[in-house]
Amino acid sequence: MGFVKEFKEFALKGNVVDLAIAVILGAAFGAIVTSLVENIITPLILTPALQAAHLSDIEQLSWGAVKWGKFVSAVLNFLIVALVLFLVIKGINRMKRRKDAPAVDAPKPPEYSLQEKLLMEIRDALSRNK
Numbered sequence: 001m002g003f004v005k006e007f008k009e010f011a012l013k014g015n016v017v018d019l020a021i022a023v024i025l026g027a028a029f030g031a032i033v034t035s036l037v038e039n040i041i042t043p044l045i046l047t048p049a050l051q052a053a054h055l056s057d058i059e060q061l062s063w064g065a066v067k068w069g070k071f072v073s074a075v076l077n078f079l080i081v082a083l084v085l086f087l088v089i090k091g092i093n094r095m096k097r098r099k100d101a102p103a104v105d106a107p108k109p110p111e112y113s114l115q116e117k118l119l120m121e122i123r124d125a126l127s128r129n130k
Contacts (some may be wrong), residue, residue: 037080046076 010016046058055061058076061069112120 033081033084036084037077041080041084042076045080 050056050058053061057069058073059067059069061067061072
């Protein structure tokens with residue numbers, strides 16, 4: 001088998017194409033989440049805290065010669081991104097459960113033993129003869 005033909009078979013397998021699409025969508029979704037975190041959530045949370053500390057940027061935080069503001073900023077960004085992704089995936093899973101939930105059927109009548117069936121027939125026959 002020729003090299004080109006083998007490469008075509010490999011590159012055009014369903015799994016490879018699906019993975020490529022997932023990576024592209026993941027990158028686009030990552031850009032959306034990053035924008036949400038950097039432009040909306042982080043300013044809403046950090047602005048009051050920074051104003052209380054009389055700072056304009058979290059990266060200005062330092063302790064002596066150690067500038068730990070960038071580290072705190074990275075940790076906060078990670079936590080916020082993780083929280084947003086958790087909430088998005090939780091919502092997606094909830095929608096999937098609703099979609100996949102089986103329809104509620106009427107309860108099945110109980111199965112009776114032969115003795116119970118005979119007793120019910122006797123009861124019914126007696127009630128008809130009254």
